[in-house]
Amino acid sequence: AQSVSQHNHHVILSEAASLELGCNYSYGGTVNLFWYVQYPGQHLQLLLKYFSGDPLVKGIKGFEAEFIKSKFSFNLRKPSVQWSDTAEYFCAVKTDKLIFGTGTRLQVFP
């Protein structure tokens, strides 16, 4: 069955620390990949997406993600986090439907 795994359930960082959130998916065909973010009290919103081309994609607010096809991974990175990055982050894969991971809760302390 198609699935998405996010291995980090809760990440706590200090401001200026680097961030990497893992995302692995299980599907052998062509996929479209997404990272969504949900800030406290706000809607889910798109952070970045990969459809094709350059496997390193850049999103909003300094986030980027790298698609590694051989590893079925699409990890999210940010070189230096800010307190305002505190949120829940969801990796999602589109096959014939959009499949979400369980989410990673990120807390950034000043």
Next chain:
Amino acid sequence: DAGVTQSPTHLIKTRGQHVTLRCSPISGHKSVSWYQQVLGQGPQFIFQYYEKEERGRGNFPDRFSARQFPNYSSELNVNALLLGDSALYLCASSWGGIAYNEQFFGPGTRLTVL
């Protein structure tokens, strides 16, 4: 422009009752998808409607049904409610089908089944 709107915001029902949740997509968007988000989990796909036709269905029982109206708004109906149906129900709209278009999510309807 207004984003995706959902009503009601919160709802409390008892087991066995039925519920209707409503969604209005962003103006110009023709596709609406419904998701269930249980606490601590990611959203799970329930339905997608495009141009008033069902285009996709997730692994949910027949108690769940939906429809899309000529103005592209949508309703999600759940019959014979179970305690396990307690969740945040999200609606997302996009210009076309899921395949090539970003989905924009609404704030959700929090359903509590007692």
